[in-house]
Amino acid sequence: MNQEQIVSENKTQENSILEVSHLEKSFGTHSVLKDISFRVHPGDVVSVIGASGSGKSTMLRCINLLEVPDGGSILYHGEDITARKMDVPAYRARVGMVFQSFNLFSNMTVLENCMVGQIKVAKKSKEEAKEKALRFLDKVGMSAYVNAKPRQLSGGQKQRVAIARALAMEPEILLFDEPTSALDPQMVGEVLEVMTALAKEGLTMIVVTHEMAFARDISSHVLFMADGVICEEGTPKQIFEQPKEEATKEFLARFRNML
Amino acid sequence: MISNMSFIERIFYILQKYGTSYLKGAGTTLVIALVSTFIGCIIGFLSGIIQTIPVDKKRDPLIKRVLLGIVNVILRIYIEVFRGTPMIVQAVFIYYGLAQVCNVQLGMWQAAFLVVSINTGAYMAESVRGGIISVDPGQMEGAKAIGMTHVQAMVNVILPQAFRNILPQIGNNLIINIKDTSVLSVISVVDLFFVHKSVSGALYTYFESATIVMAIYLTMTLITSRLLRLWEKKMDGGDNYELVDVMDIGSQLGKKESR
Ligand SMILES: Nc1ncnc2c1ncn2[C@@H]1O[C@H](COP(=O)(O)OP(=O)(O)OP(=O)(O)O)[C@@H](O)[C@H]1O
Ligand SMILES: [Mg+2]
Numbered sequence: 220m221n222q223e224q225i226v227s228e229n230k231t232q233e234n235s236i237l238e239v240s241h242l243e244k245s246f247g248t249h250s251v252l253k254d255i256s257f258r259v260h261p262g263d264v265v266s267v268i269g270a271s272g273s274g275k276s277t278m279l280r281c282i283n284l285l286e287v288p289d290g291g292s293i294l295y296h297g298e299d300i301t302a303r304k305m306d307v308p309a310y311r312a313r314v315g316m317v318f319q320s321f322n323l324f325s326n327m328t329v330l331e332n333c334m335v336g337q338i339k340v341a342k343k344s345k346e347e348a349k350e351k352a353l354r355f356l357d358k359v360g361m362s363a364y365v366n367a368k369p370r371q372l373s374g375g376q377k378q379r380v381a382i383a384r385a386l387a388m389e390p391e392i393l394l395f396d397e398p399t400s401a402l403d404p405q406m407v408g409e410v411l412e413v414m415t416a417l418a419k420e421g422l423t424m425i426v427v428t429h430e431m432a433f434a435r436d437i438s439s440h441v442l443f444m445a446d447g448v449i450c451e452e453g454t455p456k457q458i459f460e461q462p463k464e465e466a467t468k469e470f471l472a473r474f475r476n477m478l
Numbered sequence: 479m480i481s482n483m484s485f486i487e488r489i490f491y492i493l494q495k496y497g498t499s500y501l502k503g504a505g506t507t508l509v510i511a512l513v514s515t516f517i518g519c520i521i522g523f524l525s526g527i528i529q530t531i532p533v534d535k536k537r538d539p540l541i542k543r544v545l546l547g548i549v550n551v552i553l554r555i556y557i558e559v560f561r562g563t564p565m566i567v568q569a570v571f572i573y574y575g576l577a578q579v580c581n582v583q584l585g586m587w588q589a590a591f592l593v594v595s596i597n598t599g600a601y602m603a604e605s606v607r608g609g610i611i612s613v614d615p616g617q618m619e620g621a622k623a624i625g626m627t628h629v630q631a632m633v634n635v636i637l638p639q640a641f642r643n644i645l646p647q648i649g650n651n652l653i654i655n656i657k658d659t660s661v662l663s664v665i666s667v668v669d670l671f672f673v674h675k676s677v678s679g680a681l682y683t684y685f686e687s688a689t690i691v692m693a694i695y696l697t698m699t700l701i702t703s704r705l706l707r708l709w710e711k712k713m714d715g716g717d718n719y720e721l722v723d724v725m726d727i728g729s730q731l732g733k734k735e736s737r
Contacts, residue, residue: 283622285623308622308627309625311624313625318616318619318620321616321620322619323620324617324635325639326635326638336625339626339630340624340626340630363722364721366722367719371719381620385623385624388624388625
């Protein structure tokens with residue numbers, strides 16, 4: 220290893236926002252994640268692809284501590300997030316999450332959904348929270364619906380509000396768990412459009428998705444998961460054009476006509 | 479002379495002579511029912527909230543888990559005992575028990591509020607617990623994902639929804655309490671039924687007095703259930719929302735103060 224390589228290696232280690240190493244998680248006797256390791260750097264857009272049941276959601280939920288990892292470590296700027304002294308709510312406020320099922324607060328309006336976290340968690344003033352909420356709702360094209368309740372919105376609209384809600388916390392990294400899987404085909408586009416714009420602006424994201432075109436065109440890095448391990452990883456070019464593993468080729472073959 | 483009167487005449491006679499007593503009795507009944515249902519709800523919410531505190535075997539200190547365990551056992555016993563015995567027996571048990579064992583002589587109001595509140599609390603505890611559990615788990619995850627603590631998520635997201643879910647049951651309990659305060663006459667609470675017993679005992683007009691009392695109870699419960707319906711409607715809000723003019727939003731974003 221020459222000098223230059225060592226320097227760049229150190230640099231990536233210092234700069235990484237998240238460093239997942241040897242992550243393990245089981246439900247009862249069912250081992251769902253076995254030895255997952257990867258890093259996320261500022262500005263990265265990491266797409267996670269893989270068959271249903273391969274553990275993609277579980278991995279994302281471990282990162283946000285909605286599931287407690289059984290083994291390995293997740294470092295956030297070098298800090299172990301599973302440590303007892305970790306302030307979990309504060310950490311979650313820095314790491315946003317967008318769910319497949321939106322999870323908008325159904326007792327609040329669109330605007331309130333985007334304000335409540337800022338006021339209660341980030342302790343912002345009402346005026347400031349409102350201004351920021353409106354700015355992000357405008358960004359996802361939902362500012363006309365501030366007074367609507369979630370149940371009055373379409374799926375695509377709900378997901379865009381959910382993204383605005385997450386953005387309003389100004390997270391350092393945003394996790395997406397199949398954000399378009401629960402949507403009718405005609406609504407997928409409007410959500411992907413928003414996500415593409417965010418990626419272009421340099422927001423750091425981890426996106427679990429079945430939208431292969433999105434993974435290929437937008438992400439900087441692709442993880443292919445199979446059976447609780449990262450079977451193959453690399454740039455979109457490497458994964459989609461020269462997959463090395465048999466499992467990757469097989470998985471991608473299913474999407475051939477869509478790419 | 480009353481023996482020569484017709485049914486209708488007797489009713490008017492009774493009303494003329496004892497009308498204010500009936501009204502006072504009805505007032506007492508209503509106050510006991512309202513106050514006790516309110517206190518019962520508070521007991522129910524506290525109990526339901528405590529019973530749904532999550533325990534994290536890895537992070538929470540042992541003392542918290544042990545304490546919570548003990549409190550939960552006590553709550554279970556309380557709920558089972560007061561749901562599993564008739565309120566009329568509970569009234570006698572508490573009233574004379576306190577006098578004999580603790581040397582505490584309760585006044586009429588104290589006794590009434592205590593017995594009915596404790597009884598209602600036991601029912602509400604189960605309703606609230608059910609109401610909390612029945613809120614979509616995604617709501618809690620959405621709240622946690624933006625950094626809310628368990629308490630913040632409960633106060634801002636879960637409890638308002640649980641409250642709306644169990645509002646019909648609160649109403650139900652109020653109506654049951656309006657009727658069931660009648661059993662308190664065994665500990666000499668001067669409610670509507672007590673007035674009925676006194677009047678019919680003095681005049682030997684059981685049927686006539688019962689007719690009057692039936693009408694009063696029915697009036698109170700009918701009005702109560704109408705009011706509750708209105709409250710539910712109000713909580714649900716309209717089915718429509720106003721689309722906000724995007725230009726408005728723009729100007730609001732420009733200004734610091736929007737009001
Ligand atoms: N709370 C849970 N309890 C028990 N088993 C679970 C739980 N959550 C997930 N699993 C199991 O873990 C495995 C991985 O699930 P996961 O949801 O992470 O897969 P996924 O890759 O996200 O799949 P999909 O593409 O269908 O969303 C599955 O076999 C699932 O049944
Ligand atoms: Mg999943």
